[in-house]
Amino acid sequence: MATKNRNLLNSIISCTLTAALFFAGTHLLQSHQANDEENSPRSQVPYNVTSPEVPTSMEFAGEKIDLTRSDLRERMDREILTFTYSHINTQLMLKRANRLFPVIEPILKQQGLPDDFKYMMIIESNGDIYARSGVGAAGLWQIMPATGKQYGLEVNNSIDERYNIEKATRVACRHLKHSYKLTGDWLTSAASYNAGDAGVSKRMASQKESKAINTCLVPETSRYIFRILTAKLIFSDPARYGFLLKSSDLYPPVAMADTLEVNDAVINFTDIAKSNGLNFMQLRDANPWIRSTSAKNAARKSYKILIPSKESLNYNPKETKAHCAAWVVR
Numbered sequence: 393m394a395t396k397n398r399n400l401l402n403s404i405i406s407c408t409l410t411a412a413l414f415f416a417g418t419h420l421l422q423s424h425q426a427n428d429e430e431n432s433p434r435s436q437v438p439y440n441v442t443s444p445e446v447p448t449s450m451e452f453a454g455e456k457i458d459l460t461r462s463d464l465r466e467r468m469d470r471e472i473l474t475f476t477y478s479h480i481n482t483q484l485m486l487k488r489a490n491r492l493f494p495v496i497e498p499i500l501k502q503q504g505l506p507d508d509f510k511y512m513m514i515i516e517s518n519g520d521i522y523a524r525s526g527v528g529a530a531g532l533w534q535i536m537p538a539t540g541k542q543y544g545l546e547v548n549n550s551i552d553e554r555y556n557i558e559k560a561t562r563v564a565c566r567h568l569k570h571s572y573k574l575t576g577d578w579l580t581s582a583a584s585y586n587a588g589d590a591g592v593s594k595r596m597a598s599q600k601e602s603k604a605i606n607t608c609l610v611p612e613t614s615r616y617i618f619r620i621l622t623a624k625l626i627f628s629d630p631a632r633y634g635f636l637l638k639s640s641d642l643y644p645p646v647a648m649a650d651t652l653e654v655n656d657a658v659i660n661f662t663d664i665a666k667s668n669g670l671n672f673m674q675l676r677d678a679n680p681w682i683r684s685t686s687a688k689n690a691a692r693k694s695y696k697i698l699i700p701s702k703e704s705l706n707y708n709p710k711e712t713k714a715h716c717a718a719w720v721v722r
């Protein structure tokens with residue numbers, strides 16, 4: 393009987409403690425919820441979310457685009473908002489452009505293309521030299537395997553020249569000039585780069601339009617045009633859109649100490665790296681077209697391999713200079 397009484401007493405105490413803890417927990421939860429509501433975004437805005445101004449006009453490749461037309465203005469507004477509040481991607485574009493534009497700009501000029509096409513390159517890949525899409529487009533200019541081979545690029549598992557910055561840029565230039573011959577409009581050439589000459593031309597013809605910007609295109613291509621324009625707009629004055637970068641934030645160009653020409657039957661890129669005081673990763677970053685540690689070369693084709701200088705392999709923020717003064721704040 394004593395044991396039963398003791399068990400009964402223990403049960404009563406246990407139930408009492410459980411109830412007390414339940415009500416205390418409920419009160420604490422309600423208190424936290426009240427606090428959360430007071431500090432929620434609905435009651436306290438942590439920062440001012442503004443809508444950047446849309447310009448009344450823009451220029452691309454020497455042609456003025458009127459953005460007071462309501463449909464064009466809203467398409468431009470969407471991309472400005474996307475760039476402004478996609479902080480990571482936009483910052484990376486700006487940082488990488490400091491390294492890439494000094495290489496891209498002279499090639500565009502030499503090939504007779506408007507300088508504004510460097511912004512198309514940024515849109516294609518976010519400035520990522522190793523960019524690769526789900527459908528197999530690769531490199532800064534996102535060239536498809538068949539297109540690369542059509543224009544004479546080597547594309548295989550060991551060597552993929554779509555990642556060769558200079559060669560891929562020249563291929564992109566040739567492709568864009570071909571499109572321009574068909575349309576006579578550079579922005580339409582850019583749209584054709586995204587959707588193909590035949591696709592864009594067919595839609596323009598069916599709508600009796602002579603320019604892609606006035607044509608109802610698939611959403612991706614329609615946005616693509618305005619993403620290029622927005623990249624140019626934000627790159628002209630990043631601080632205006634909230635990107636306050638210093639020169640030391642930008643990625644410096646990599647200086648090359650030497651260029652080796654090799655034509656061995658089997659090229660061992662790891663050995664080349666080690667013999668020049670580099671690791672394979674450093675050699676590949678300077679030559680992103682190298683896709684494997686070695687390559688068979690039965691045809692004894694010659695390859696030019698860039699060897700980066702020792703100084704450029706070490707980051708010194710004090711020595712980093714902005715390619716464009718407008719990109720940085722003092």
